[in-house]
Amino acid sequence: MPAKSKAQQKAAGAAxxxxxxxxxxxxxxxxxxxxxxxxxxxxxxxxxxxxxKGKPEHVGKH
Incomplete structure (x- = not known):
């Protein structure tokens, strides 16, 4: 499952x-x-x- 944003990817890396x-x-x-x-x-x-690359920094809640 790929990350949807840069922030999610960074958080996963830290975890x-x-x-x-x-x-x-x-x-x-x-x-x-x-x-x-x-x-x-x-x-x-x-x-x-x-x-x-190409990911938004954050994804808003919908």
């Missing part, structure tokens, strides 16, 4: 780093904190691996 132990989980905030709790490492990797 993945925490899940792998590269950064402490206490450093996570907001979306990345909930992503780390609710998603598997593979799901986070798929989101984080999305290319940023």
């Amino acid at each position: 993945l780093a925490a899940k792998r132990g590269d950064i402490p989980k206490s450093e996570l905030k907001g979306a990345s904190k909930s992503m780390a709790k609710s998603m598997t490492e593979k799901e986070l990797h798929d989101l984080a691996a999305t290319r940023r």
Whole structure:
């Protein structure tokens, strides 16, 4: 599942780093904190691996 925005891709990258132990989980905030709790490492990797080119910074709620 590809990320829909740059912000989502960045949050997934931070959550993945925490899940792998590269950064402490206490450093996570907001979306990345909930992503780390609710998603598997593979799901986070798929989101984080999305290319940023052509993605909006944020996607509004509809």
